[in-house]
Amino acid sequence: MKRIIICMAIILAGLVSIAQETSSSNSNVSVDYSINIVNRYIWRGLLYNSSPNIQPDLSLSVGNFSFGSWASYSFNQNYAEVDLYLTYSMGPFSATLFDYYNENEADMTSVKYFTWDRKLTGHALEGTIAWNGTESFPLRVLAATFFYGNDRDENGDQYYSTYFEVGYPFNLNDYTIDLFLGGTPAKGLYHTNANIVNLGLTVSKDVKVTDHFSLPLSASFVVNPAKEDVYFVVGLTLK
Secondary structure (H helix, E strand, O other), rough: HHHHHHHHHHHHHHHHHHHHHHHHHHHHHHEEEEEEEEOOEEEEOEEEEEEEEEEEEEEEEEEEEEEEEEEEEEEEOEEEEEEEEEEEOOOEEEEEEEEEEEEEEEOOOOOEEEHHHHHOEEEEEEEEEEEEEOOOOOOOOEEEEEEEOOEEEEOOOOOEEEEEEEEEEEEEOOOOEEEEEEEEOOOOOOOOOOOOOOOEEEEEEEEEEEOOOEEEEEEEEEEEEEOOOOEEEEEEEEO
């Protein structure tokens, strides 16, 4: 419970900081939203839903802080996910607190949004730090660890599942290509032992529809070497 209070305090502190900066200078405030549509939901090399998903994202940014919500809803299955995140950025560095929440819409009573008991909650809290690269050196590095919630082992104890990823984006003609490699150092959510779980590339391009409108399209080839799985994901973004 103490961890939950600490995490909520961090979120509230971030929101207070955002509110204070908003009142002092509206020029630093921005609101952003997007809607992604993908043929299946793959995350860090794991298949979360094999049906098409719609994934809205809404965020408010003030100065170095960004607070938002991201979700994923299946078109023809009962999978639903609604997440919150609070990010602090300084140059190419960023630190983010995520609250992931999953539920089965066929049985809304199976988990409750305001239940935070460690062994009952549908929430999972994760902290991440990232180097997002620079224009001259675009290599990106991510480290992420779950520290509370439904990231549990068969005994109900916390896994503390950890994930590392490196990526390298570059431009080729009109395309942006992002190479990535991700893995886990121990048993947990991603695999039963240390292993590479996410390997592949994403190719994206803005396709011109009219003189005033372009449609961002992407295609990802993803391999999970640990599970010997392979996926091909296509998506489009509406903004």
